[in-house]
Amino acid sequence: MFFYPPPLIKYELNTMLKIREGELVHLIDRKGKRYQIVLKAGSSFSFTRGTVSHDDIIGLEEGSMIRSSLGEKLLVVRPTLAEFISKMRKGSQIIYPKDIAAILMLADIFPGAKVLEAGTGSGALTMGLLRAVGMAGEVVSYERREEFLEIARKNIETFFDKVESGDREGSGKLVLKEKDIYEGIEEKELDRIILDLSEPWRVLKHVEESLRNGGILLCYNPTVLQIYKLSRRLELKYERSFRVMGIYEVGLREWEIKGRSMRPELRMIAHTGFIFVARKCSACEQENKLLTQINAD
Numbered sequence: 001m002f003f004y005p006p007p008l009i010k011y012e013l014n015t016m017l018k019i020r021e022g023e024l025v026h027l028i029d030r031k032g033k034r035y036q037i038v039l040k041a042g043s044s045f046s047f048t049r050g051t052v053s054h055d056d057i058i059g060l061e062e063g064s065m066i067r068s069s070l071g072e073k074l075l076v077v078r079p080t081l082a083e084f085i086s087k088m089r090k091g092s093q094i095i096y097p098k099d100i101a102a103i104l105m106l107a108d109i110f111p112g113a114k115v116l117e118a119g120t121g122s123g124a125l126t127m128g129l130l131r132a133v134g135m136a137g138e139v140v141s142y143e144r145r146e147e148f149l150e151i152a153r154k155n156i157e158t159f160f161d162k163v164e165s166g167d168r169e170g171s172g173k174l175v176l177k178e179k180d181i182y183e184g185i186e187e188k189e190l191d192r193i194i195l196d197l198s199e200p201w202r203v204l205k206h207v208e209e210s211l212r213n214g215g216i217l218l219c220y221n222p223t224v225l226q227i228y229k230l231s232r233r234l235e236l237k238y239e240r241s242f243r244v245m246g247i248y249e250v251g252l253r254e255w256e257i258k259g260r261s262m263r264p265e266l267r268m269i270a271h272t273g274f275i276f277v278a279r280k281c282s283a284c285e286q287e288n289k290l291l292t293q294i295n296a297d
């Protein structure tokens with residue numbers, strides 16, 4: 001499977017152009033309620049406050065206001081990636097945008113990077129990664145459940161563009177693979193590996209072979225027991241190959257501003273997951289010499 005045209009090109013062009021047929025837009029009412037539609041000439045969108053013709057939206061500038069047949073004012077915007085992720089179809093539990101933002105920074109995902117992730121789930125993180133690696137980068141994503149891969153593919157296509165599916169292995173900007181990562185990683189010399197699955201310690205030996213020296217391994221897990229087991233395994237078995245850089249948790253609190261009231265929202269998404277970051281290293285020169293000596297004796 002591959003991505004064509006590269007998602008970044010389409011995204012950048014879109015933000016400069018007027019809204020076109022086939023585009024995904026959000027209509028936001030005065031109370032902040034969002035309606036997501038894909039524009040099709042001749043179609044219309046109906047909701048409790050009237051009807052809007054798609055033709056009236058096509059050709060508008062992003063940020064325009066339109067009125068429904070019953071006079072409801074709606075703001076027309078292209079959804080941000082975070083807004084789309086909140087609305088998209090979910091098969092598996094997703095990584096929330098607040099954590100995706102931190103992951104992109106903590107794993108230092110850069111334009112041109114070759115990144116492998118598992119599992120794909122609903123594709124939320126995949127989309128963040130795709131945008132961060134840009135036109136010169138590549139994202140390979142492993143998922144062992146076919147139905148999740150299909151949901152992810154549809155989500156990615158809705159936000160970016162078609163994921164061509166002539167060849168299930170494929171090549172290009174995005175490679176979606178129906179594969180169990182516990183059985184191995186085919187790619188080598190990867191810049192980054194991101195794991196969002198329940199037993200990341202089972203992947204360490206494959207990560208050791210596939211991540212380049214200096215590359216970053218980032219694991220995302222909801223419970224501290226998983227992080228503990230991962231750290232212990234790394235310490236006991238892979239100490240020569242990895243250096244732990246940090247363990248993090250992200251809290252993001254929204255504020256409510258209504259008239260003269262300005263205060264933190266009463267409800268927030270509290271604990272979601274821990275972010276564990278390690279760097280791949282080669283053993284020290286001295287250790288290598290020692291090992292060579294021991295082997296020679």
Ligand SMILES: C[S@@+](CC[C@H](N)C(=O)[O-])C[C@H]1O[C@@H](n2cnc3c(N)ncnc32)[C@H](O)[C@@H]1O
Pocket residue numbers: 092093094095118119120121122123124125126142143144145148179180181182196197198
């Ligand atoms: C929590 S979800 C991932 C969510 C995803 N990061 C997102 O943001 O949408 C975990 C996924 O890992 C997949 N998975 C679990 N073990 C796996 C394995 N050994 N190989 C590949 N995928 C695996 C599951 O099927 C599930 O879809």
